[in-house]
Amino acid sequence: MHIHFLDPYHHRISLVHSLDARVKFVLTIAFILTTALTPHAAWPVYILLFATILAATLLSELGIGFVLGRAALAFPFVLAALPVIFTLPGPALTSFSIGDWTLTVSQSGLERFISVALKSWISVQAAIVLASSTPFPDLMMAMRAVGVPRLLVAIFGLMWRYLFVLADEALRLLRARAARSGQADQPGLKNGGSVTWRARIAGGMAGNLFLRGFERSDRIYMAMVARGYDGEVRVAPLPPLHAGSWLALGSGLAVLAILLGLAYWL
Amino acid sequence: MLYAPLPMHIPDGFLSVAVSVVLWVLTVIAVAISLRRVSADLDERRVPMMGVLAAAIFAGQMLNFTVAGGTSGHLMGAALATILLGPWAAILVMTTVVGVQALVFQDGGLLALGGNIFNMGVIGVLVSYTVYRAVQKVAGGQKWGLYVGGFSAAWLSIFIAALAVGLQLALSGISPANIAIPAMAGIHALIGVGEGLITVGALVFIYASRRDLIEAGEKQQTGGAIVWFAGLAIAIALAIASPLASSNPDGLEWVAEEKGFLDAAQGPLYEIIPDYVFPGVSNEAVATIIAGIIGVVIVFGVAAGVAYSRKKRLTA
Amino acid sequence: MHHSIEVDDLYFAYPDGRKALQGVSLHIEPCEKVALVGPNGAGKSTLILHLNGILIGKGLICVAGLPVIKSNLGKVRARVGLVFQNPDDQLFSPTVYEDVAYGPLYQGLPPDEVQNRVSEALETVRMADYSRRVSHHLSVGEKKRIAIATVLSMKPEVLVLDEPTAGMDPRARRSLINLLRDLPITMLVSTHDMLMVRELFERMVIMDDGRIVADGQTEVIMKDEALLNAHGLEKP
Numbered sequence: 067m068h069i070h071f072l073d074p075y076h077h078r079i080s081l082v083h084s085l086d087a088r089v090k091f092v093l094t095i096a097f098i099l100t101t102a103l104t105p106h107a108a109w110p111v112y113i114l115l116f117a118t119i120l121a122a123t124l125l126s127e128l129g130i131g132f133v134l135g136r137a138a139l140a141f142p143f144v145l146a147a148l149p150v151i152f153t154l155p156g157p158a159l160t161s162f163s164i165g166d167w168t169l170t171v172s173q174s175g176l177e178r179f180i181s182v183a184l185k186s187w188i189s190v191q192a193a194i195v196l197a198s199s200t201p202f203p204d205l206m207m208a209m210r211a212v213g214v215p216r217l218l219v220a221i222f223g224l225m226w227r228y229l230f231v232l233a234d235e236a237l238r239l240l241r242a243r244a245a246r247s248g249q250a251d252q253p254g255l256k257n258g259g260s261v262t263w264r265a266r267i268a269g270g271m272a273g274n275l276f277l278r279g280f281e282r283s284d285r286i287y288m289a290m291v292a293r294g295y296d297g298e299v300r301v302a303p304l305p306p307l308h309a310g311s312w313l314a315l316g317s318g319l320a321v322l323a324i325l326l327g328l329a330y331w332l
Numbered sequence: 333m334l335y336a337p338l339p340m341h342i343p344d345g346f347l348s349v350a351v352s353v354v355l356w357v358l359t360v361i362a363v364a365i366s367l368r369r370v371s372a373d374l375d376e377r378r379v380p381m382m383g384v385l386a387a388a389i390f391a392g393q394m395l396n397f398t399v400a401g402g403t404s405g406h407l408m409g410a411a412l413a414t415i416l417l418g419p420w421a422a423i424l425v426m427t428t429v430v431g432v433q434a435l436v437f438q439d440g441g442l443l444a445l446g447g448n449i450f451n452m453g454v455i456g457v458l459v460s461y462t463v464y465r466a467v468q469k470v471a472g473g474q475k476w477g478l479y480v481g482g483f484s485a486a487w488l489s490i491f492i493a494a495l496a497v498g499l500q501l502a503l504s505g506i507s508p509a510n511i512a513i514p515a516m517a518g519i520h521a522l523i524g525v526g527e528g529l530i531t532v533g534a535l536v537f538i539y540a541s542r543r544d545l546i547e548a549g550e551k552q553q554t555g556g557a558i559v560w561f562a563g564l565a566i567a568i569a570l571a572i573a574s575p576l577a578s579s580n581p582d583g584l585e586w587v588a589e590e591k592g593f594l595d596a597a598q599g600p601l602y603e604i605i606p607d608y609v610f611p612g613v614s615n616e617a618v619a620t621i622i623a624g625i626i627g628v629v630i631v632f633g634v635a636a637g638v639a640y641s642r643k644k645r646l647t648a
Numbered sequence: 649m650h651h652s653i654e655v656d657d658l659y660f661a662y663p664d665g666r667k668a669l670q671g672v673s674l675h676i677e678p679c680e681k682v683a684l685v686g687p688n689g690a691g692k693s694t695l696i697l698h699l700n701g702i703l704i705g706k707g708l709i710c711v712a713g714l715p716v717i718k719s720n721l722g723k724v725r726a727r728v729g730l731v732f733q734n735p736d737d738q739l740f741s742p743t744v745y746e747d748v749a750y751g752p753l754y755q756g757l758p759p760d761e762v763q764n765r766v767s768e769a770l771e772t773v774r775m776a777d778y779s780r781r782v783s784h785h786l787s788v789g790e791k792k793r794i795a796i797a798t799v800l801s802m803k804p805e806v807l808v809l810d811e812p813t814a815g816m817d818p819r820a821r822r823s824l825i826n827l828l829r830d831l832p833i834t835m836l837v838s839t840h841d842m843l844m845v846r847e848l849f850e851r852m853v854i855m856d857d858g859r860i861v862a863d864g865q866t867e868v869i870m871k872d873e874a875l876l877n878a879h880g881l882e883k884p
């Protein structure tokens with residue numbers, strides 16, 4: 067009964083998996099930055115960006131279906147950009163009315179909406195390929211390499227170590243609650259109590275989880291002290307980047323620069 | 333999927349680059365100050381504690397309760413972390429939670445991560461701190477201060493953070509201010525009630541079981557006047573700026589255009605491509621599509637070729 | 649008269665593809681007390697979670713005459729009391745009283761009925777004086793009794809316990825065994841505690857690798873040392 071299936075890392079033997087995590091990390095951020103910098107409605111560049119990330123997906127051997135399926139999870143937020151279709155001034159495409167309301171779809175509004183949706187969709191695929199092809203400890207190494215302070219990286223590491231333990235605890239709490247959420251045989255009883263009562267129960271479960279987290283962290287601290295921990299977070303030095311990694315980094319950045327150049331220069 | 337976070341994690345693509353960068357700078361400053369303050373505390377017990385509590389907040393966000401019609405309430409946890417750990421450690425804990433959510437689970441973007449940490453980690457924590465401290469002062473150490481303070485801190489932390497999200501979306505030209513801000517504010521005014529009730533439920537449980545933890549948290553509330561005022565300033569600024577912005581969306585748009593917050597509008601892209609690339613094709617749209625397809629084919633061909641040769645090498 | 653528990657040809661696989669149950673069939677009569685033993689990973693906990701509809705696999709399950717299907721879940725959960733291995737998972741309210749009252753309150757019973765149910769349940773587990781206590785401060789044995797009370801307050805027809813004696817000192821274990829003996833209710837108990845099995849249960853079921861490999865009189869099975877050893881168990 068373990069919740070490890072939450073971990074998106076998928077082990078494969080692929081070029082993308084074997085790429086140095088630091089290179090992957092920087093390239094992913096650069097890719098997302100390039101996507102963000104690409105102007106609205108620069109459709110050909112979007113297609114090239116999509117082709118690039120699709121190529122990375124293909125090289126990672128994660129499966130295009132897996133990456134695209136996961137990318138769909140990020141879609142609900144697109145609703146936030148929906149109003150812009152109707153509010154951005156520009157040539158009207160069509161309009162329809164709901165009751166007294168008349169909504170006019172403007173061309174620039176529609177273009178901006180589609181642009182945002184595409185940029186968001188393309189960017190999330192890059193993040194998925196990174197997370198699914200890089201084990202978390204390697205991601206932490208990449209964080210250190212780009213200058214994230216080691217205390218913060220240490221907190222990330224401890225969080226990751228206990229994430230699944232506590233997620234399992236949360237899951238068991240939810241199961242224990244579900245197991246007692248029954249329905250009486252007498253008809254006419256309102257099942258489930260009031261909303262505030264249910265919220266308080268959920269709060270009690272959160273308090274329970276926190277408390278156990280606190281007590282666990284005490285035990286972890288003692289186990290760390292037993293092995294010589296003195297409050298200083300020490301880490302091994304980062305291994306040097308191979309020539310091949312530099313090459314991958316350089317060529318990746320060059321491709322992105324070309325794409326960005328296309329977006330502005332054309 | 334069990335894990336369903338608040339609709340507050342902004343994905344990539346929604347914030348303009350300028351807004352993302354500004355928020356990253358603010359976040360880096362806040363996190364740097366928090367790191368210094370936490371290191372200065374010299375309490376080595378707090379490193380494992382912050383890591384495990386970050387995991388607990390992440391897991392705690394899985395705990396839901398049904399509200400009505402298939403919707404459910406969740407915990408964000410900024411207020412709870414602030415009350416139990418004090419503002420500095422809470423900022424680091426929330427940074428870790430939001431960071432792992434983006435990095436590993438794609439809840440929220442990577443470029444947008446600065447903004448998401450700022451909204452949930454920095455604003456959420458500072459506003460919680462200000463409200464909780466103020467109520468504690470008024471309550472003078474009585475028990476109701478914990479619950480009223482906890483509820484108000486939790487509610488306001490969600491509400492103000494939502495205003496910030498709305499404002500950032502509007503500044504990025506994604507959603508007009510008069511829609512984005514009221515919509516975010518309206519939804520999160522309700523979500524905030526859930527956050528408040530869960531937070532109080534958790535505090536009641538912890539107070540009954542381990543009162544010493546709440547008292548220890550009390551001692552960590554040493555942000556001092558500056559943090560208190562920072563939280564107050566953020567809350568007031570957003571509470572005032574948001575209605576102003578939403579009653580005058582064109583004004584905000586103007587600011588955005590003027591200050592270059594909106595990304596450059598699309599250049600004369602299609603007008604040029606057809607003539608240069610495919611002289612024989614007159615229709616612009618068709619040319620664009622063909623250019624795209626050719627691009628895809630080339631990139632794909634290379635990728636497939638590399639993957640194929642590699643596979644052969646591996647199986648050989 | 650229906651069986652208390654009826655499981656026919658149950659299959660279940662976890663999302664990661666691991667086959668946890670591979671054709672399990674089990675029938676338990678009203679007021680029968682049955683022990684469920686087997687090595688870790690045999691599928692005991694998975695089976696138990698099915699009895700209450702927390703997991704739903706392929707196959708037929710009836711509990712107290714009700715089929716365990718989505719539309720029946722509420723009623724099924726009121727009839728099957730599931731006691732989890734770690735009482736901390738089950739005790740999420742600040743006080744003992746509130747935890748024991750959760751089930752009745754969820755069912756929407758009137759306040760005086762809730763009060764009666766709670767007192768009765770605490771009385772049964774001999775913890776009547778504890779209703780105002782804070783669960784977190786109790787000992788493992790006390791927490792386990794409270795966890796049992798939290799399901800008894802729902803007046804279930806079947807009690808299902810997952811490794812009830814795990815981590816208990818001998819005194820707490822002894823008093824728990826006495827309590828289980830005295831409860832006049834159908835019981836399925838998953839456990840590694842072979843001494844308790846021999847002492848308390850006339851019938852035992854051995855699971856291994858997602859299947860039931862033995863089901864019969866405890867006295868007989870306990871004599872079959874080869875069978876026990878083959879499934880990682882030891883004769884007490």
